Amino acid sequence: MSRTLDLEVIREHLEAKRRELLEGVSRARQVTSEESEAGAPDIADRATSAFQRDFSFYVSENEARMLRLIEEALARLDNGRYGVCVSCSQPIEAPRLQALPWARHCIACQELQDRGEL
Numbered sequence: 001m002s003r004t005l006d007l008e009v010i011r012e013h014l015e016a017k018r019r020e021l022l023e024g025v026s027r028a029r030q031v032t033s034e035e036s037e038a039g040a041p042d043i044a045d046r047a048t049s050a051f052q053r054d055f056s057f058y059v060s061e062n063e064a065r066m067l068r069l070i071e072e073a074l075a076r077l078d079n080g081r082y083g084v085c086v087s088c089s090q091p092i093e094a095p096r097l098q099a100l101p102w103a104r105h106c107i108a109c110q111e112l113q114d115r116g117e118l
């Protein structure tokens, strides 16, 4: 397997994932409006930030986070900074980017972050 990243393949992968998430959002939105017509539970205390009010209300926190990471990765593809660890500025390992094209950190920094040390 080539060590060289095919950025067009990465971009397609990211855009496909983004579409998938956005379709999930519109489905969730439909369900939510049906629920509120039927007398939904009080949602006011769920909205703890402007971002959540505007968007996360409709999706799980994980999906919202994933969507942000994907948008950021696409922006980095556009500005030529894709594939560089945001923490240590080293190139992120190619197999990691192929598995997780929205990764922001190299493996070493991700491990530190997972342990809360970053």
Ligand SMILES: [Zn+2]
Binding pocket: 085, 086, 087, 088, 089, 090, 105, 106, 107, 108, 109, 110
């Ligand atoms: Zn790093």
